[in-house]
Amino acid sequence: MLVVIVGILVIYLFATQTYQPVAPAGPAAPEGGQAQPAGTPLPFDEETKTVIFTLITTNGFEYNGTSYGELKVYVPEGSKLRVTYINQDKLPHSAGLMKPNKDKPTSPQVNKDGEVLAATPSGQEFYFGLNPGEQGTFETDPLSKGTYWIVCGVPGHAASGQWIVVNAGNYDTPFYTVGK
Ligand SMILES: [Cu+2]
Numbered sequence: 522m523l524v525v526i527v528g529i530l531v532i533y534l535f536a537t538q539t540y541q542p543v544a545p546a547g548p549a550a551p552e553g554g555q556a557q558p559a560g561t562p563l564p565f566d567e568e569t570k571t572v573i574f575t576l577i578t579t580n581g582f583e584y585n586g587t588s589y590g591e592l593k594v595y596v597p598e599g600s601k602l603r604v605t606y607i608n609q610d611k612l613p614h615s616a617g618l619m620k621p622n623k624d625k626p627t628s629p630q631v632n633k634d635g636e637v638l639a640a641t642p643s644g645q646e647f648y649f650g651l652n653p654g655e656q657g658t659f660e661t662d663p664l665s666k667g668t669y670w671i672v673c674g675v676p677g678h679a680a681s682g683q684w685i686v687v688n689a690g691n692y693d694t695p696f697y698t699v700g701k
Contacts, residue, residue: 559698560595560696560697560698561696561697561698562694562695562696563594563596563694563695563696563697565600565694565695569601570597570599570600570601570663571600571601571602571603571660572594572596572600572601572602572603572695573603573605574594574602574603574604574605574697575604575605575606575607576604576605576606576607576616576671576685577606577607577608577609578606578607578608578609578610578614578673578683579609579610580610581610581612581683582673582678582681582682582683583682583683584616584671584683584684584685585685587685587699588682588683588684589625589682589684590625590670590684590685590686591685591699591700592685592686592697592698592699593685593686593687593688593697593698593699594671594685594686594687594688594695594696594697595688595690595692595695595696595697595698596664596687596688596689596690596692596695597689597690597691597692597693597694597695598664598665598666598689598690598691598692599663599664599665599689600663600664600689600695601660601661601662601663601664602618602660602661602664602687603658603659603660603661604616604618604641604658604659604660604671605656605657605658606641606651606656606657606658606659607656608650608651608652608653608654608655608656609653609654610653611653612650612653612675613649613650613651613652613653613675614650614651614673614675614678614683615640615641615642615646615647615648615649615650615651615657615673615674615675616640616641616657616659616671616672616673617637617638617639617640617641617647617659617671617672617673617674618637618638618639618640618659618661618669618670618671618687619631619632619634619635619636619637619638619669619670619671619672620635620636620638620667620669621634621635621668621669621670622634622635622636623635625684626670626672626679626680626684627680628680629676629677629680630648630676631672631673631674631676631678631679631680632674634679635670637674638661638662638669639659639660639661639662640659640674641657641658641659642657643659647674648674648675648676649675650673650674650675664687664689665689666689666690666691667688667689667690668686668687668688668689669686669687669688669689670684670685670686670687671684671685671687672684
């Protein structure tokens with residue numbers, strides 16, 4: 522009996538020590554190129570190098586159901602961004618592209634956290650916002666490599682989470698991701 526038990530134990534140890542699970546083969550790294558994070562493609566007008574993007578607010582300090590930079594847009598550097606913004610919330614809101622001077626919006630006045638480059642509504646109206654039910658569009662100049670935000674200009678809204686991230690860089694085509 523002991524012999525049988527020892528025999529089984531030896532077979533068991535042998536089996537567990539020699540069995541190596543084979544890792545599934547992953548996709549090969551792109552050769553010579555920069556890896557792109559997986560994301561959802563965005564419409565891109567190749568002729569004018571313009572990325573087309575729509576943002577909607579339906580419930581407070583959010584864009585497309587996201588807040589605090591969860592939504593990240595990746596665009597090829599040198600492309601323009603045409604954003605249509607639709608306000609379906611009960612409060613006034615706006616949307617503007619900013620070149621930030623910090624890592625997230627914290628100031629009640631969002632222009633203290635960076636430079637506003639393009640917005641809807643434009644000018645001082647950016648800080649008052651579009652009324653509920655209104656919509657507008659802005660288009661940026663070609664974006665040089667770097668990190669930008671799209672924020673609401675109504676005082677306190679960006680610091681309360683109403684902002685997304687735009688990264689211009691070495692990407693072949695535009696896409697976006699959502700997540701922490
Ligand atoms: Cu707002």
